Amino acid sequence: MVNLGINIGDLHFKNPVLTASGTCGYGTELDDFFDVSRLGGIVVKGTTLEPREGNAYPRMAETPSGMLNAVGLQNKGIDYFESNIYPKISGYDTNIIVNVNGSTLDDYISLSERIDRLEKIPAIELNISCPNVKKGGMIFGTNLQSAREVTRAVRAVYTKKLIVKLSPNVTNIVDFAKVVEEEGADSISLINTLLGMAVDINMMKPSLSTVTGGLSGPAIKPVALGMVWQVAKAVKVPVIGMGGIMTASDAIEFFLAGASAVQIGTVTFIDPAAPVKILEGIESYLQRKGFSDIKDIIGYINH
Amino acid sequence: MAKCVDDLKVVGNKLLTEDFCVIEVESGKKLPEFRPGQFVQVRIDGSPATFLRRPISIHDVDFGKNRYKMLIQVLGKGTETIYRLKSGDYLNVIHPLGNSFTIPDDKSKILLVGGGCGIAPLLFLGKQLKARGFEPDVLMGFRNSSRVLEIEEYSQIGDVFVTTEDGSLGEKGYVTNHSVLTSVKYDRIYCCGPDSMMKVVAEYSMKNNIFCEVSLENLMACGFGICLCCIVETTRGNICTCTEGPVFNIRELKW
Numbered sequence: 001m002v003n004l005g006i007n008i009g010d011l012h013f014k015n016p017v018l019t020a021s022g023t024c025g026y027g028t029e030l031d032d033f034f035d036v037s038r039l040g041g042i043v044v045k046g047t048t049l050e051p052r053e054g055n056a057y058p059r060m061a062e063t064p065s066g067m068l069n070a071v072g073l074q075n076k077g078i079d080y081f082e083s084n085i086y087p088k089i090s091g092y093d094t095n096i097i098v099n100v101n102g103s104t105l106d107d108y109i110s111l112s113e114r115i116d117r118l119e120k121i122p123a124i125e126l127n128i129s130c131p132n133v134k135k136g137g138m139i140f141g142t143n144l145q146s147a148r149e150v151t152r153a154v155r156a157v158y159t160k161k162l163i164v165k166l167s168p169n170v171t172n173i174v175d176f177a178k179v180v181e182e183e184g185a186d187s188i189s190l191i192n193t194l195l196g197m198a199v200d201i202n203m204m205k206p207s208l209s210t211v212t213g214g215l216s217g218p219a220i221k222p223v224a225l226g227m228v229w230q231v232a233k234a235v236k237v238p239v240i241g242m243g244g245i246m247t248a249s250d251a252i253e254f255f256l257a258g259a260s261a262v263q264i265g266t267v268t269f270i271d272p273a274a275p276v277k278i279l280e281g282i283e284s285y286l287q288r289k290g291f292s293d294i295k296d297i298i299g300y301i302n303h
Numbered sequence: 304m305a306k307c308v309d310d311l312k313v314v315g316n317k318l319l320t321e322d323f324c325v326i327e328v329e330s331g332k333k334l335p336e337f338r339p340g341q342f343v344q345v346r347i348d349g350s351p352a353t354f355l356r357r358p359i360s361i362h363d364v365d366f367g368k369n370r371y372k373m374l375i376q377v378l379g380k381g382t383e384t385i386y387r388l389k390s391g392d393y394l395n396v397i398h399p400l401g402n403s404f405t406i407p408d409d410k411s412k413i414l415l416v417g418g419g420c421g422i423a424p425l426l427f428l429g430k431q432l433k434a435r436g437f438e439p440d441v442l443m444g445f446r447n448s449s450r451v452l453e454i455e456e457y458s459q460i461g462d463v464f465v466t467t468e469d470g471s472l473g474e475k476g477y478v479t480n481h482s483v484l485t486s487v488k489y490d491r492i493y494c495c496g497p498d499s500m501m502k503v504v505a506e507y508s509m510k511n512n513i514f515c516e517v518s519l520e521n522l523m524a525c526g527f528g529i530c531l532c533c534i535v536e537t538t539r540g541n542i543c544t545c546t547e548g549p550v551f552n553i554r555e556l557k558w
């Protein structure tokens with residue numbers, strides 16, 4: 001038997017494979033394909049205080065080994081989540097994490113307070129890195145002072161595990177990791193999507209309604225891995241790595257570079273059962289290599 | 304109805320023109336219950352340019368043999384790869400996806416309107432309608448006679464009317480110019496084709512107070528409701544075409 005369990009503080013995850021926000025809906029959409037309770041956690045869709053309609057169509061453009069999206073945090077708001085979604089998903093036997101978004105500092109605070117009261121949500125992922133909204137989002141994640149303030153403010157009201165999700169669209173991501181750790185983040189997740197764009201040469205206009213969007217998929221994996229490695233060396237809190245993970249081998253690279261857990265994103269669009277396949281692949285890798293605990297390989301290349 | 308991933312064996316690929324084909328696939332398992340209007344997401348291996356799956360309509364189904372057909376128009380790398388498949392090759396799909404056309408309970412007079420590759424879901428729909436005692440007419444629009452597809456197949460459903468933009472076959476012009484629209488009074492129109500065509504058909508139906516459903520072909524990343532990339536603006540807000548569509552009543556759309 002291999003021990004796949006990991007911890008963020010005293011919060012236990014039965015295994016280190018989570019779904020990434022915005023790429024798994026609320027988990028229920030994957031029910032047909034596998035038992036989502038097998039995963040270590042589900043990070044549900046980006047949630048805001050008020051309902052949001054998101055950006056105009058087209059919101060997606062395929063790019064070599066990846067895609068750009070400009071969804072813009074479409075969601076029905078926290079009231080709807082609490083009364084309609086939460087009752088449906090709180091029965092899953094896994095850690096359900098809400099991805100928290102806001103346009104202002106007050107939005108982040110009020111939303112975190114609301115979610116703090118939901119018994120079956122043991123952690124939030126503070127998204128200060130969405131490239132697809134005009135106000136808030138990435139503005140908080142690309143300015144050190146703002147990143148500090150929002151983490152501090154949410155930490156003051158949120159009593160459970162606080163994960164802060166970083167943007168790769170900065171000069172030195174390590175500075176941001178250190179700041180949010182200083183302000184009391186229990187864990188750091190990275191990376192969100194990379195700012196990018198595509199142009200439709202037939203129509204002679206941008207492919208996305210918002211012109212720029214966020215790049216995800218295997219195209220970004222080397223960038224993500226490099227940043228996870230840098231951050232994991234610089235902070236003491238557990239790091240959750242993501243960005244372009246398609247297979248168990250990809251995930252294992254992240255563990256070896258220092259990630260304590262991984263999130264599975266865009267690949268789920270192509271193979272809805274990818275998260276559980278990756279989980280199984282990690283387990284058999286550990287067996288094959290003669291390790292009895294996932295913790296033995298976390299940061300292995302840095303020892 | 305549960306969605307699933309399946310590896311389908313190609314059992315036939317009929318090349319219709321240089322850029323259209325009908326590919327037939329077979330499942331080793333019992334096919335799930337498919338309804339007309341639904342689609343599948345086809346994985347295209349072998350190129351970084353075809354990273355995402357490609358949505359393709361269910362064209363015709365043979366439940367007895369666990370087989371179904373897809374009508375393919377080559378537009379780019381993905382559809383070209385499908386066009387080149389041979390019997391014995393395999394195709395990985397997620398199916399069945401999306402909602403379906405609503406089949407009426409009353410004795411409606413029905414018209415199916417298709418343009419180009421948009422005729423694809425109408426064959427399966429027409430056959431299901433016919434099996435339930437309807438006698439739908441079929442109106443198809445093409446650019447010119449060399450692009451006219453599968454008239455024989457559609458003739459099995461009912462009377463077929465054709466328009467071509469250059470008048471090389473049938474009546475000249477667009478589908479909404481066809482004389483059958485003035486000579487027959489339809490209760491329902493089901494339509495699939497280019498947006499520009501569906502919009503004029505929708506306008507016509509609105510004006511004449513005809514029930515009308517259209518099938519949209521929005522860009523999709525996942526096809527089963529997790530990415531929110533495929534939205535259309537409706538009276539209910541932005542909703543996903545892959546789960547709440549692809550078939551919409553025109554009264555819901557903000558066209």
Ligand SMILES: Cc1cc2nc3c(=O)[nH]c(=O)nc-3n(C[C@H](O)[C@H](O)[C@H](O)COP(=O)(O)OP(=O)(O)OC[C@H]3O[C@@H](n4cnc5c(N)ncnc54)[C@H](O)[C@@H]3O)c2cc1C
Binds near residue numbers: 357360374375520
């Ligand atoms: C619900 C649904 C059902 C469909 N049914 C069928 C079908 O039965 N048969 C069939 O041949 N095709 C169908 N399509 C369209 C098909 O999915 C696209 O043509 C295909 O994805 C193009 O992939 P490609 O790699 O060949 O071309 P790409 O290289 O991806 O694209 C080639 C060109 O076509 C344009 N394009 C691609 N997809 C779309 C789209 N969805 N709408 C408008 N422009 C597009 C691109 O912008 C580009 O200019 C359907 C689409 C949807 C959403």
Ligand SMILES: Cc1cc2nc3c(=O)[nH]c(=O)nc-3n(C[C@H](O)[C@H](O)[C@H](O)COP(=O)(O)O)c2cc1C
Binds near residue numbers: 071099127218243
């Ligand atoms: C369509 C789409 C929607 C996303 N929505 C969110 C979101 O709401 N909140 C968030 O923090 N990240 C969001 N992300 C980013 C992912 O969670 C993830 O950080 C990123 O896609 C990189 O991982 P990947 O390459 O494995 O997809 C979204 C990504 C995609 C593709």
Ligand code: FES
Binds near residue numbers: 522528532543
């Ligand atoms: S294509 Fe992903 S939600 Fe519709």
